[in-house]
Amino acid sequence: MSDDHLPGERRPGELAVPDDPFADPGLPPHEPRRQDIDERAAKRSERTVALLFTVSILATIGFIVSYVTIPIDRIVYIWPLGHIGALNLALGMTLGLALFGIGAGAVHWARTLMSDEELSEDRHDVAASPEVKERVLADFKKGAEESQLGRRKLVRNTLFGALALVPLSGVVLLRDLGPLPGDKLRHTKWRDGSLIVNESTGEPLRPEDITVGSLTQAMPSDLDRHDHDFHAQIAKASVMLVRLEPEDIKDERSAEWGHEGILCFSKICTHIGCPATLYEQQTHHALCPCHQSTFDLSDGARVLFGPAGHPLPQLRITVNDDGFLQALGDFEEPPGPSFWERG
DSSP states (O other): OOOOOOTTOOOTTOOOOOSOTTSOOOOOOOOOOHHHHOHHHHHHHHHHHHHHHHHHHHHHHHHHHHHHHSOTTOEEEETTTEEEEHHHHHHHHHHHHHHHHHHHHHHHHHHHTSOOOOOOOOOOOSSOOHHHHHHHHHHHHHHHHHTTTTTOHHHHHHHHHHHHHTHHHHHHHGGGGSOOSSGGGTOOSOOEEEEEEETTTOOBOOGGGSOBTOEEEEEETTOOTTSTTHHHHHHHHOEEEEEOOGGGOOOHHHHHHSBTTEEEEEOBOTTTOOBOOEEETTTTEEEOTTTOOEEEGGGTTEEEESSOOSOOOBOOEEEOTTSOEEEESSOSSOOSSSGGGGO
């Protein structure tokens, strides 16, 4: 058979090829959904979406209530997980349900109420022409109309409510960053009559327990180790006791606030709050290991070296009728990183 043929001429048996092979991208014809033709079905979808958004709102409220009311040390048994913290379980479930409600509601909204017609268009240059920009704005306006956000007020209002409340979960968690502003930053658990107990053993201290040249870390007897706020309280109320020979104490007021050469200072460095408990027995200096701030405990804990801006606050102490060391009140200035300079 001869192979001679004119350019563009179809050989016998060959199928006709259209000039534009992409004229028909193969999309099936659009079929309207039930919600597109039946307003009652659309209303049912609207109520479903609103219900999911409402579930998110209630779950966020449940998150906040759980955080406030459930003790941090409460344990529950859940099969097959075993024993887990009730607070963690409640926070995880409520926050997960809140996020699920928003996500599921948005998906159901898009699949049943928003326009689902598929469109195809040619690729274009990265830089959009003015005509394209104008068309994009028009498409955006059209999309906003097709979303029915303005028409479906129930969906819109519950969506706004869910989105407004979900961030409160994160705001509530900020409570764990520390005590609320106010007097809590200025005062600790030390009170007139608070026993001074060993931080490690929890036993009340007597003067004979503190030897010359030693450093003992202590805390007030009012602290409950099982309290959820224990670590925040001990971070401010921790003290260290040293015993010096009375003639070695240079500061008269510091000597009066002690008992038989026993001095009690906050161990929280006034720079950034590290424990300044490295003690040099011969010089009576307390050193902070973080940035080497050095305090002279024989001279009112004044700063000798480093970035700390203030001496370590001293606690007035005495001995009660039972022979135990006790405080005569709280610190006169807030312990820790130079808080009083910032009001």
